[in-house]
Amino acid sequence: MTRAVMIQGAGSNVGKSMLVAGLCRHFARQGLRVRPFKPQNMSNNAAVTADGGEIGRAQALQALACGVEPQVDMNPVLLKPETEIGAQVVVQGHRLATVRARDYAKLKPQLLKACLTSFRRLSDGCDLVIVEGAGSPAEINLRAGDIANMGFAAAADLPVILAGDIDRGGVIAQLVGTHAVLDPDDASRIEGFLVNKFRGDATLFADGMREIAARTGWTGLGIVPWFEEAWRLPAEDVMDIRSRPRDGAFRIAVPRLNRIANFDDLDPLSADPALSVEIVPPGRPLPVADLILVPGSKSTIADLAAFRANGWDIDLMAHRRRGGHVLGICGGYQMLGRSLSDPGGIEGPAATVPGLGLLDVDTVLAPKKHLARVAARDVASGAAVAGYEIHMGQTTGPDAGRGWLEVDGARAGAASADGHVLGCYLHGLFTGDAFRAAFLTRLGAAASEGQYGAGVEDVLDRLADHLAAALDLGGIERIARVIR
Template identity: 55%
Template sequence: MSAPTGKRSGSGRPTRARGLMIQGTGSNVGKSSLVAGLARAYTRRGLRVLPFKPQNMSNNAAVTFDGGEIGRAQALQAFACRALPETDMNPVLLKPTAETGAQIILQGKIWRQMSARDYQHVKRDLLGPVMESYNRLAEKCDLILVEGAGAASEVNLRAHDIANMGFARAADLPVILAGDIDRGGVIANLVGTKIVMAPDDAAQICGFIVNKMRGDTSLFAAGMATISHHTGWDGLGIVPYFPDLRRLPAEDSLSLESISHRAGVADIIVLILPHIANFDDLDPLLDEPDLDIRLVRVDGSTQIAPHVPRSHLIILPGSKSVIQDLTTLKRAGWDEIIRRHVAAGGHVWGLCGGYQMLGRTICDPDHVESPVAEASGIGLLDVDTVIRREKSLIAVQGDILDGKGRKSGVFEGYEIHCGTTSPTGRHKKLIAAPASSASSAQTDDGRVFGTYVHGLFDTHVARQSLLARIGRAATQPDKSVVMDDILDRFADHLEAHLNLDDLLRRAR
């Protein structure tokens, strides 16, 4: 697929796209999925559609065709538009590295690292780049679907806002407000948003959608009327709950359900650490119906539960703050559990930050991710890592190698990491990829491996190759095929329950 090109009027001059913004009464009300579903629906109607989110906060990022990074949701929305992801689709990305701080990605590249308090003072300087990105997209398409961030009612953050009403007002976009009835309180959430908003902001909202309704939608007709009466906004429809949306890549690690320990042998244990990143690596495995996968959250506040399930495989996923998460893992006793697991014949796979943790040492001399300059790893792979400010952002295609160096499956993925990991040469590579600048390593028996490649499980053939190592099989198709099917069915769902012609008429 080629990069999008500008559309032209009859006179040959570029014409600007219409825009429509979806904001929400809170996080996880379905803004991202509504934008993705509408994007697929309007794309199927023959419109050139592109997604946009002025400011995002997520450690689940994607690499773009123009060599930057954006939030995973915008990459999914680009996929829904059948377009390549590009940095202008998410010009400001906040990647938390601590409870009160984040790395700021501006138009695809690292800009600064700062506290949440300091960020509030520099937001005013970012509206210019945000509008530049939006205007470039607006010359390439017919319709831009914009996603807000968090809650539209966060008036405490309204000064210099670039994520919700601040952007809507700057771009003069009509706003549709989405509320989640599944979590309860949707009437109060929508009406309360109107009450706390400044009148000029509230006037930007042209209507509301009630999302995730379970059961008979007609039973909420009186609720829709009540919301309209108190807000003056048009009720634009009720969207019934669509279960398969949980199979699409998510941005918030809260979407990963904690599974309690239980007896028996699990196929796979995945450790969910506080700063987990790019956790959509796990989606294709979670989608396999015959795999028993236990997700275990590790917070380090207590020692590990006494009944840790035995497993064939432990996966250490990526992390935005590797040394801090490694410290948490050790405090909970998992480093010793992992070593005993391998000694007993088990498998361990490390992805990106997890790969670094499996090595001997991790050094962060410039304190890019952590105030701690150096830490000892788990020591299962003879590799050493140095965290640097420069970030590798590349798409990767190649072959998976077995412990003897033989090709066993092709893959497509990407790398997104700071620093370098250097093997000693005692271990063999896991991947062969000409375009890759990063390293990988595996033990001779293939039971322990680490790699910087994300998306390693996305293709059926690669997933099959890797699962065969633990005596399991892959049954699901490529991840892209699964996403395409879900997006098409969700677009049908929205066509059936919303008046998409009316929504399009409201765009300007």
């Protein structure tokens, strides 16, 4: 008998993903077989499943919280923005199409069916499914055809708990206002509410909780204090990336590309106390650093043009002349080459553009996306490297003959003749403690003794404890309804 409950938010970025991860870990520690589910996610930070599909990074973290492998059914619809008005649509792990926002609604009946199929399939053999909404149900202009919030809740007959964010202010208006604008049938699905990100003495908001309950009829489930260690968990949204400056540490500068993708490469570096990681927003020059890391991109040619428009190409060349190190990952790797060709118009009009010229390689984009988990070896140290590839295109050239990684007995990646400029398609490579320490030591950083994976597990445990101390978890479990 499987039960399910849906966590929706009174706005975007209220902490739904973190709440679901903490609840997953709590109930898994109680001996329940728990699974996370998000019908529709929008993110360019994806994870690759064991069978070669892709899902949102948050659902991969939530799966880790449950102690299970990520599955494509945990996030059946993933939208990956490519432009301001269009996104790639990934359904049950694989690319379906690239559509403009105005045309997306036409796909929703088909996508709802896929969401329900994945939900039923995921529910088999487990005790509890914790479903995460997207954005807010208060966006009633999007209710027709909705598959992310109340549309899915109604189709799957789920009870809902609504989360508000007090840190941004106006939480009473967030929650009571949501109740006021919702259709009565949708409002009746909400059986409880909670307030997230409280700083200070939570007892001071007791009157606020009573007012919300009186005006909505919903049950108050608790006030969650600000969780200081949230930044140690993998970030899903680019806006959640934070610089981690540390005096005297090895300095890494990361240009924040407009369509930055799969930036989980930065999480282990940001968590390492031996490193100072600075995320450089558009409009600011790249600072003096020991390493400039050019991250992945969902729209490589457009981000390369923006890279130049920001003057970062000039900063990068100055860094190179000073003897600094450069690493490009996936789209960043493609940018570092001599040229980047898109003969099929995958990212826009067919074009060939000059790259940054720091690696003697050329890239040709191709329509077929390469998705795979990869076990590799660092040639210099012999350390094991585990990661994943998620890219469209092939890179070849003389510097690719100096591959600094080894995959299935063949060299992978590329290196300049002096070894100061490196590129590869492998994401997630820094999660391995031995490789990360060996790689950074070669570049002159102090050897790190950090254990990144164990650190994430510890934070998930502390997050579960944090929620258990703040919320009526028994009440949440009682709200969960048996799936029909």
